[in-house]
Amino acid sequence: MATMVDTPPRRPGPHEAHDTDLIVIGGGPAGCAAVRMAAGVGMRSVLIEPDALCRNLYRIPALNNVLGGHTSGPALGDAITAEVRGTELCRPLLGRRVVELRAHDGHIAATLDTGTCLTAPYTVVATGVGPLQPDAVPWITAPDGLILPPLPQADPDRAEGRTLLVLGGDRPIGTFLRAHPATATRLLVAYPEADTYKTEEIRDDPRVTLLPVEHLTLYASEGGRVTADVRNRGGGQRTVTADAAHVSIGSAPTAPAGDLVRDADGYCPPGGQHPRIIVAGDLRSARFQRIMTAMGSGSEAALRAYYAARGLSVGG
Template sequence: MTSPAADKPLILSVDDDPGVSRAVVRDLRRRYGADYRILRAESGPSALAALREVKLRGQQVAVLIADFRMPGMDGIEFLEQAMDLHPFARRVLLTAYADTTAAINAINVVDLDHYLLKPWDPPEEKLYPVLDGLLEAWRGDEQRPVHGTKVIGTRWSPACSQVREFLARNQLPYRWYPADEPEGATLLAAAGKDISCCPVVITADGEPLVQPTDGELAERVGLNTTPAGEFYDLIVVGGGPAGLGAAVYGASEGLRTVLVERTATGGQAGQSSRIENYLGFPDGVSGGQLADRARRQAGKFGAELVTTREVVGLEVNGSARTVRFADGGRLCAHTVIIATGVDYRRHPARGVDEFTGRGVYYGSAMTEAAECAGHEVYIVGGANSAGQAAVFLSRNAGRVHLVVRADSLDKSMSHYLVQQIAGIPNIEVHTCTEVIAADGDDHLRGIVLRDNETGREEKAETERLFLFIGAAPQTDWLEGTIARDPAGFVLAGPDLTPEGGRPAGWELSRAPHHLETSVPGVFVAGDVHAESAKRVASAVGEGAMAVMFVHRYLA
């Protein structure tokens, strides 16, 4: 965490004479130390190294004061290179009387703001009035320090898109810098990297991360990636609405609860720009806001939230239920709630895989919205997530095309959304239509649409295609342990044995509870549950209900 002093604008003095250097800093601190951070260096290279670190941290530099005669790198050379890092800093050259001609020439070379003759005693007459004027002018400029995380990358890179999506879904603020623009190039140079290293993430502490994995990124930006204990009352696998609901109710009722999430809490609902039919939010709430509140609520009651840990297996070890992680770790508990939700199905059209992350996106409407301003945007899907994305993108996009295979939106989308879409003039709905191909070069340039009623095919130019299609449960990790239906959704309660009785291999005398799977003590909630309602409210409700059955099991 940065200190209060580190948040102050910087005044940097560079002089190879230690005596002069100390004198300059002494005078600067006496006058400006309360409002500015005073830093000194005794060579140009060491000063540039300090300025690179300051640049990566997103801190401001107000004034640079450099002695003209320094060995190796003189003051003019230093100021010229410092300009590339901090172009808005005011620049002052310290000179002896004999060097005034060089100082005057430097005005044109480094856009020098002032030169001071040594010695400047008394500073009240010769130093402070000059700096007072420079600082006043500097404060009058539009200076905006950028603290926090910075992402430098290329616009059509899948890896860069993934980093931005990870940060956005985890509610971690960041600023995006295209590597081919001046500020992005300057940050790369300050980090000692080039465009081939992208994405490069600069943390709030100024640490550059080159092409980080989700796990590496999570650790550096403060997310919890490691459980504090080895055994819990309840492990919740999945951080969507059902998992968050289970974590809140489990922890609030005294269960030692840990929630394990592969990527980011919120699930598909967390990517929704606006949910308007969730109880208690008459003005609507974004999925990200809802997930953030639920996450903080779970933490308030003592639930642990662990991110970027992928669960790949489930084991029964006597009375313990064990989940195995992809990295070889494992975690045990008395009970488990499976709340892994669903992922969007992969689109089978030719070219879609090739351009995923380079103009084709699964979800991601909020992350990419700024890039859609004024452009033609296509969205594939007929459920609420697609409708919410269409409404959201219509605010800035030139035109939004909603592509659905059905003959009407009414079959799969909430009535309020259908009405909203009908009333927005720059949203065009293409029914009985599907995308059959995607084309481009370094990124998406166009798609091919087919009218399924007439068979007619049509090419459409676009650089943005958002896919919100179907629901694919990621439950292969339950193979051989938990009963699922043919589509992979988890069976529970009465659905295990429609004719009544107990499922095969069930060892208890009672029948499974309503949300209990084919393994006693393992429950399911939310969209991954077979025949679920696929709505946020029902997922949260099942999460809470599953905790009730956990209590019954433990009793």
Template sequence: MTNDLIVVGAGPAGCAAALMAASLGQHVTVIEPGRVGGKLHEIGALENVPGAWETGPALAQSVAADLARIQKAGRCDLIQERAVSVAGHDDRAEVALTDGQVLAASAVVVATGVAPLTTGTCDWITAPADLELPPLWRARPEELQGRTYVLGADRPLGTWLRSHPDASRRLHVVYPPADHYKTDEVRHDDRVRLNRVDHVTVTRERYGQGYEVVVEGPEWSRTYAVDTLLGNLGSRPAALEGLVQKAGGYCPSEEQHPRVLTAGDVRSARFQRIVTAQGSGAEAALSRYYTAQAPASANASMAVRKEALRMSRDLVAMIDVEGMR
């Protein structure tokens, strides 16, 4: 077993874990099927990340350079493959990949992030089974035609508005009560019309390319003809098989095997932000490092105590001998 640590996922949390472990002299293997930086590539504008970063792709490029640096130093390997499961054992942790490989290390940090929700997985939406909405974050202002509706008020709404300050198209955002707290950052933007609803029904128009959207409240219902329909539904933890999942599908580290740690937004919703995700990744690697050092420290302390006891006994014996003379 040549790996001290395996990190699954090369987003903000995973890269922070890899960098922290490498800085402690550990050898790390990072498993990432996509681009290093993960969803950073999808963020058009940054406002709350220290370091004067203005866009996600710029930060992703820097993070990728950091990972390349520790690869060049021989402290990290990058495997471009998808992980399917994780398991902890008394003497190791293992990660199984889609190609059949099983990698082992002293510990594993799982930082697989989240996967997007779909209309089929949201109980407040009824829509055709084959409906795949283009995501809001990918939409360009010039592509929005006619009456534009957005399903869901997840965080990318504010990011999109900041990324396109000159966009004039009004966005009609319909969202469930659970998303209400997320609307605070966009509530005063004149380009957004917020509609809190209990249920939405979407059907394709029989003729043309648009949609019919029926929105319902506690005691009311309205029907709209919509030209452009976008998804902004939020996400769910992308948990690997073998992880213990709790409320909302999240996988807290304290619920896992001692050799399996989680980081970023697969661990908790509070680590969805870039900075908190990075912190959780670094903390996971650091805590495992200290845990691994604890037995050695305990053994060293025991050896010192044994030596002190031996010296004490020798001293007592010498005193007894002197007393007999």
């Protein structure tokens, strides 16, 4: 994948009040859709992303629910990235993170990890979610500081013929299996009762062994292998071993610090935010975390900023 050369955002001229018309935080499908829509209505934008554009799409080997005929995450990611590269009114600022977001009466201020502060009349926050780790859930005991990769990051060639222990029954398991229908990888899926409904699509796959658990204690062993003591819901105990472990527990919001309003789970519902902060994509809720809904919400968020800057209501 080609590397984008980024230029710093243009500083405001003597007759300009802010650095840009719209600051978009997050370079996933929602953020990219926001800058494309903003450009379509003549708004300048700065897109801030600490990693590569659409980085999570490149970890999704198979797609079956997006328009445009794209059947893999990398194909869709390439298409979206090319669109953003061709958007003259957008200045991508990659490799930078917003560490604080503040809303004021007349503008918002986004402070970067470099100490630079950018201002705009409005911001779209689309930072999405990141994978939960074992220390985030009560049903797993694991070594302190253990960080496991999500299952979509498993290399199918290295996993061929091996046994992977998957912690949690979240839906990326089904995506992995559909993307690699001929792989001989065996998945031991340990999951709590709350994840039972998520495992329906994988329970008939012969490569999957379901392990409904009440509690799991994970141990790391030599050579990268892992061992886990599993207590099932009936009180029985067993020990399982695997060549590697991955997480599919779920996701947690990754919003920047500052003036975002969060719910009890850390998500940032669009309603109740400061009028100059517009939330889009997976950061809104755990219920609608889909690529198509993220892109639609990003486009809508940019339009909301456009209409608000002109004193118009969205329904007007």
